[in-house]
Amino acid sequence: MKLRTLQLLLFVLCLIISTIQPLSAMEQKRFIPAGFQLYYGSDPQVLDQLQQRIQPGQVIVIELRGLSPAQIQKLADRAHQEKAKLIAYLSVGELGQIEYQNFQQYLQQHAPQISLADLTLSKNETFQSWQMDVSQPAWRDFLIQRVKQIYQQPVDGLFLDTVDTVDFYITNQAWKIPRRVQSVKAMVALIREVKAVSPEKFILQNRGLNLIGNSVFVGDATGVFVPGLNLQQVHPHNPDGLLWESAYMHAGDWIESKEREMIQIQKQGFTSVFTLGYTDTNAERNQFFQKSRAAGFIPAWGSSTTRLHLELTESE
Structure with missing residues (x-):
């Protein structure tokens, strides 16, 4: 009887070990970000500096437009050598000048009955770009085509910018709530x-911090809740990282609640939280890094949003 009991215990133990081993292998393969760099420009000297600064675990954001295949490959080779991730910029909520002609050509070829004016909501005068309605199939199809084109380059992913255009949808009083x-x-x-x-x-x-919770409130004094990304829970198609740009620049109940939410997101470990601070804001550099590190966020610092194409961001 004792022998049978021992055999049963050994069998159960083997089952447990066989279950644990694949999970451990998966954990070892999982990329855990440890740093962050961002540069939108194409100056050869700055690109050389960027390459030299690449360290293990970094996520490096670049703008592919303006870079030669050789420059992209050189950065990719160094990133992969250092077990870092080189990812490409893509604006999803706004159409910038850099993609303007491409999108106009796309409309002519695939949706000639639609004009750019039919798809835009307003103009971002700071960056001379157009806020886009992502519910429009022509814009979504164009973006997915661009994603596939970008993935033909040796990059490890994408930096989805202008997600905060969603804030305009939420508050757009020209639209009834169902339209928002x-x-x-x-x-x-x-x-x-x-x-x-x-x-x-x-x-x-x-950005797009309104989307990161379990639900999103859409409306004014009254409204409805719709499902959000819920970054505290695992989802196969949620983003791997969230950047809080201009972090610690503002105070107030809403941003403080979002900060607490991002701390919990970071702790859960399904989505890593990055922060980017700027000299020309109310944020103080030392305090920015202290708060970011205390929260477990991955920080970087720049002089201004308008100089990201001229200079590298900096670490602590």
Whole structure:
């Protein structure tokens, strides 16, 4: 009887070990970010500096437009050598000047009955770009095409910028609430659709903090709740990272609640939280790094949002 009991215990132990081993292997393969750099420009000297600064575990954001294939390959080789991730910029909520002609050509070829004016909401005068309605199929299809084109380059993922256009959808009083809901849901779906194109790629979402919780309130004094990305829970097509740009610049109940939410997101470990601070804001550099590190966030610092194409961001 004792022998049979011992045999049963050994069998159960073997089952437990066989279950644990694959999980350990998966954990070893999982990329855990340890640093962050961002540079939108193409100056050869700055690119050389960027390459020299690449360290293990870093996520490095670049703008592919303006870079030669050789420059991209050189950065990619160094990143992969250092076990870092090189990811490419993509604006999902705004159409910038750099993509303007490409999108106009896309419309002529695939949706000639639609004009750019039909898809835009307003102009971002600071960056001379157009806020786009992501619920429009022509814009979404164009973006997915761009994702596939970008993935032909030796990059490890994407930096999804201008996700905060969703804030305009939420508060746009020219739209009735059901219309706002349509575009908010479309932004959530678009982020996940981009991730689904190639799930092994690293997706870093910039801003869009209204989307990060379990639900999103859409309306004014009254409204409705729609499902958010819920970054505290595992989802195969949620972004791998979230950037809080201009972190610690503002105070107030809303941003403080979002900060607490991001701390919990970081602790859960499904989505890593990055922070980017700027000299020309109310944030103080030392305090920015102290708060970021205390929260477990991954920080970087720049002089201004308008100089990201001229100089590298800095670590602590």
